Amino acid sequence: MTTATLIGLVAGSLTTLAWLPQVFRAFRTRSTKDFAWEWFAMFGTGVGAWLIYGFLAAAPAVIAANALTLVLVLALGALKAAHSVRSR
Incomplete structure (x- = not known):
């Protein structure tokens, strides 16, 4: 694993996990x-x-970070949709 990939994975992990x-x-x-x-x-x-x-670009750090971020954003969107329906 290259240093650039390692830095990318750490950076992606931190910015993605910040959504939790x-x-x-x-x-x-x-x-x-x-x-x-x-x-x-x-x-x-x-x-x-x-x-x-x-x-x-075959960039594993970009793939991993954004795949997880997309899952978290979709989960948050699903919560918003569920909350919107219940508040009517």
Whole structure:
């Protein structure tokens, strides 16, 4: 493993895992009102594009970080959708 790949994996892990407290908090408090649907669309599209780039560039750090980030963002979006339905 190259130094660049190792740094990429550490950086990707830190920025991706930074989402876990937010996902856990949203799940615990059942509140996602501070997240705009536009943000989900923009951020999710960007993460998806980075994931595609990672596959095209054969960059494991980019693939791993963005695949996990996309899962977390989708989980947060699912919580927001569920909370929106329940609050009606």
